[in-house]
Amino acid sequence: MRHDEATADIAENDPASAPLRRRKAHIRESNEAHLLACAEAVFAERGLEGASTAMIAERAGLPKANLHYYFPTKLALYRRVLEDLFEDWHRAADTFEGSDDPVAAISGYVRAKMELSRRRPLGSKVWANEIIHGAEHMQDILTQRVKPWLESRVTVVEDWIARGLLAPVNAQTLMYMIWATTQHYADFDAQILALGGKRALTQKSFDASTEEVVQLVIRACGAVSPGRG
Amino acid sequence: MRHDEATADIAENDPASAPLRRRKAHIRESNEAHLLACAEAVFAERGLEGASTAMIAERAGLPKANLHYYFPTKLALYRRVLEDLFEDWHRAADTFEGSDDPVAAISGYVRAKMELSRRRPLGSKVWANEIIHGAEHMQDILTQRVKPWLESRVTVVEDWIARGLLAPVNAQTLMYMIWATTQHYADFDAQILALGGKRALTQKSFDASTEEVVQLVIRACGAVSPGRG
DNA sequence: GTCTATAGACGGATAGAC
DNA sequence: GTCTATCCGTCTATAGAC
Numbered sequence: 001m002r003h004d005e006a007t008a009d010i011a012e013n014d015p016a017s018a019p020l021r022r023r024k025a026h027i028r029e030s031n032e033a034h035l036l037a038c039a040e041a042v043f044a045e046r047g048l049e050g051a052s053t054a055m056i057a058e059r060a061g062l063p064k065a066n067l068h069y070y071f072p073t074k075l076a077l078y079r080r081v082l083e084d085l086f087e088d089w090h091r092a093a094d095t096f097e098g099s100d101d102p103v104a105a106i107s108g109y110v111r112a113k114m115e116l117s118r119r120r121p122l123g124s125k126v127w128a129n130e131i132i133h134g135a136e137h138m139q140d141i142l143t144q145r146v147k148p149w150l151e152s153r154v155t156v157v158e159d160w161i162a163r164g165l166l167a168p169v170n171a172q173t174l175m176y177m178i179w180a181t182t183q184h185y186a187d188f189d190a191q192i193l194a195l196g197g198k199r200a201l202t203q204k205s206f207d208a209s210t211e212e213v214v215q216l217v218i219r220a221c222g223a224v225s226p227g228r229g
Numbered sequence: 230m231r232h233d234e235a236t237a238d239i240a241e242n243d244p245a246s247a248p249l250r251r252r253k254a255h256i257r258e259s260n261e262a263h264l265l266a267c268a269e270a271v272f273a274e275r276g277l278e279g280a281s282t283a284m285i286a287e288r289a290g291l292p293k294a295n296l297h298y299y300f301p302t303k304l305a306l307y308r309r310v311l312e313d314l315f316e317d318w319h320r321a322a323d324t325f326e327g328s329d330d331p332v333a334a335i336s337g338y339v340r341a342k343m344e345l346s347r348r349r350p351l352g353s354k355v356w357a358n359e360i361i362h363g364a365e366h367m368q369d370i371l372t373q374r375v376k377p378w379l380e381s382r383v384t385v386v387e388d389w390i391a392r393g394l395l396a397p398v399n400a401q402t403l404m405y406m407i408w409a410t411t412q413h414y415a416d417f418d419a420q421i422l423a424l425g426g427k428r429a430l431t432q433k434s435f436d437a438s439t440e441e442v443v444q445l446v447i448r449a450c451g452a453v454s455p456g457r458g
Numbered sequence: 459g460t461c462t463a464t465a466g467a468c469g470g471a472t473a474g475a476c
Numbered sequence: 477g478t479c480t481a482t483c484c485g486t487c488t489a490t491a492g493a494c
Contacts, residue, residue: 027477045362049279052469063479068471125361128416132354132361133274135419142423150424167448173441176421177410184409187357190364192405194371195379212402219396220449256459281487292461297489 032070035060040081044122047129048078048137079137082130085123086141092116096153102160103223107214110178114210117186118203124186150175167222174221181213261299264289269310273351276358277307277366308366311359314352315370321345322378331389332452336443339407343439346415347432353415379404396451403450410442 038060042051053074057064071077095112099105117124130138150172157171185192185206193201267288271280282303286293300306324341328334346353359367379401386400414421414435422430 047276047278047358047362049276050362065479074470129276129358129361131417131420132358133276133279135423139423142420147424169445170441173438174445176413177406177442177445180409180413180417181406184405188360188409191360191371194364194368195376209402212399213406216398216403216406216449219451220445222448294461303488
């Protein structure tokens with residue numbers, strides 16, 4: 001994390017300094033990524049207001065001033081975390097694009113969302129926290145990125161219904177149920193743990209919950225589960 | 230909100246001061262209730278750390294020192310809000326106790342939970358926020374109050390399954406789906422609004438969403454919806 | 459029971475040496 | 477690019493007059 005080379009006097013246009021510039025770029029990239037990961041954890045544990053730049057810097061093993069060198073304000077850092085989370089969410093959402101078979105598409109999407117809750121629960125918490133508090137720092141992401149995606153999926157589901165492949169459910173309500181239920185396993189893990197379900201944190205119980213959720217969702221929208229494996 | 234009577238010199242044991250003591254008790258009761266309502270709103274909007282006692286006091290129209298007169302610390306106020314929320318949640322949960330008919334019991338419970346999300350969305354947000362951040366201030370509520378309730382309901386659902394009244398779902402997973410989906414309409418209202426669904430905030434669209442959720446849940450657990458009305 | 463003033467800790471952000 | 481020291485604002489909580 002520490003770099004003691006004297007680099008301040010390297011001329012920008014000196015070809016000989018190219019390796020140093022690359023090294024500086026690599027340092028920046030690596031420190032930014034590390035700070036983003038630590039920020040995600042602290043924001044998840046304490047929220048935007050509860051998190052302090054000192055906590056994030058300490059977790060990253062850097063002095064606070066160094067954090068402000070990479071991210072000018074706490075809010076800028078927070079925004080970057082949210083944008084990064086959207087990218088990950090969007091990759092999971094791709095699962096829904098692939099198939100024209102409703103059972104395969106929907107169960108695949110539920111599994112992808114559960115996998116995301118498993119793999120990145122802290123990110124899910126940051127996202128949930130932001131929305132609960134009014135989503136003021138992600139209006140643009142919601143309206144410009146999530147909304148078009150949702151509308152296109154609603155169209156697809158309504159087409160499936162028109163073709164008799166699904167029961168006449170409200171597509172938006174179905175999507176909210178899928179989001180809410182899958183994200184519950186990340187956001188409310190403390191409650192699930194306290195309620196002492198056997199399905200707490202092991203990969204095995206998480207996989208079992210995943211298949212139970214898939215089953216519930218598939219039956220909810222009036223299709224027959226294809227089973228799996 | 231203001232009371233200018235000189236009451237400091239009223240002897241505790243003087244029978245003549247009983248009316249004054251009653252008035253003081255009423256003042257306390259009314260101010261505490263008002264502060265609790267304002268605290269719930271500010272905690273919902275900003276979280277425990279983001280909320281300041283100054284904000285809560287200002288919303289209540291009282292000086293900050295007055296707030297600390299009624300609630301010694303911010304955390305004590307927060308705890309009182311959480312306990313109050315549990316009581317309300319518990320009343321809604323009673324719906325589930327009444328009937329031995331699974332469809333009536335489950336759809337009634339879903340409606341009660343949706344009604345709670347509609348009537349007290351700020352409270353739902355405070356609850357969600359607390360759990361997302363680790364539930365450290367409500368471990369006792371979860372393990373001593375919510376857990377026994379959940380276990381008794383799991384038993385009932387498993388009995389229904391054994392009697393062939395429901396599909397063989399995992400009762401806990403079903404309950405998490407109900408909680409997650411119904412609370413989504415309170416906690417994620419900012420997202421629902423931003424995604425521009427027609428079902429935003431009117432009572433009418435909320436009622437429609439309620440019946441859609443009931444339908445989805447009833448079908449998910451393998452029963453036939455009884456319709457309604 | 460009400461309210462002003464303030465103590466004391468901690469927050470985000472920056473200056474400037476290295 | 478790193479890090480110490482510090483500014484200045486806000487926070488919780490309390491003292492003490494009324």
